[in-house]
Amino acid sequence: MEIRRAARALTAASVVAYAGACRIEPAPRGDAEAAAPPYQITATVEDIMRSLVDPPADAVWDAVVTEVTAAGVTEHAPSTEEDWAALRRSAIALVESTNLLLMPGRRIAAEGSRSDLPGVDLEPEQIEALRAGNPGAWTQFVSGLHASALTVLDAVDRQDVEALLVAGDGLDLACENCHTTFWYPSLADSTAESDSRPGA
Numbered sequence: 001m002e003i004r005r006a007a008r009a010l011t012a013a014s015v016v017a018y019a020g021a022c023r024i025e026p027a028p029r030g031d032a033e034a035a036a037p038p039y040q041i042t043a044t045v046e047d048i049m050r051s052l053v054d055p056p057a058d059a060v061w062d063a064v065v066t067e068v069t070a071a072g073v074t075e076h077a078p079s080t081e082e083d084w085a086a087l088r089r090s091a092i093a094l095v096e097s098t099n100l101l102l103m104p105g106r107r108i109a110a111e112g113s114r115s116d117l118p119g120v121d122l123e124p125e126q127i128e129a130l131r132a133g134n135p136g137a138w139t140q141f142v143s144g145l146h147a148s149a150l151t152v153l154d155a156v157d158r159q160d161v162e163a164l165l166v167a168g169d170g171l172d173l174a175c176e177n178c179h180t181t182f183w184y185p186s187l188a189d190s191t192a193e194s195d196s197r198p199g200a
């Protein structure tokens, strides 16, 4: 009798403990799942510039070229369907790269990375601090890049060489606007007239 009551009491206690575990454990796990974004940040802003922004921008800028040689002036412009299709791939890469630049938690550069031009280009941690202090400016420059990339896409879809040239200038400005604020602000005045910077 004593033993059976004790056993029943023990069973009831275990059920409570088990139920309690069931009630408590899943809740925080669910909260954590809800808070964690499903995407994973892998590359830095620097990587995205090198891999996803600079190559398609170069393709746009190199698409219409006037070559002056002793033999005369030659115009290079996209003409075949394949030329336009290749440019469209670049325009789409540019347009969508902007979303990557806005994802929270993306570092500017890899741990330990140093500026190639110290004193001219800011160090990654200085850029991080500027971005943290003025996220609105970062977002605005990214939007500028998105808008100019859309004008490139539009010119490509209309196969309009003149519009592509104008859109290319707008694209250049969108890069410069951000670079002169976040990357090399000390050159902001001197680059306004002449730009010889890579990717500028």
Ligand code: HEC
Binding pocket: 045, 046, 049, 050, 053, 054, 057, 101, 108, 109, 123, 124, 127, 138, 141, 142, 145, 171, 172, 174, 175, 176, 178, 179, 182, 183, 198, 199, 200
């Ligand atoms: C919203 C801001 C922003 C915009 C817009 C932007 N960049 Fe950048 N870019 C940066 C920052 C910040 C760095 C410096 C990252 C670093 O190297 O530490 C950088 C660096 C670069 C680099 C050097 C990468 C390296 O190897 O170190 C290139 C090339 C580049 N950008 C090209 C471009 C081009 C081309 C465009 C326009 C089509 C552009 N960027 C638009 C912010 C921007």
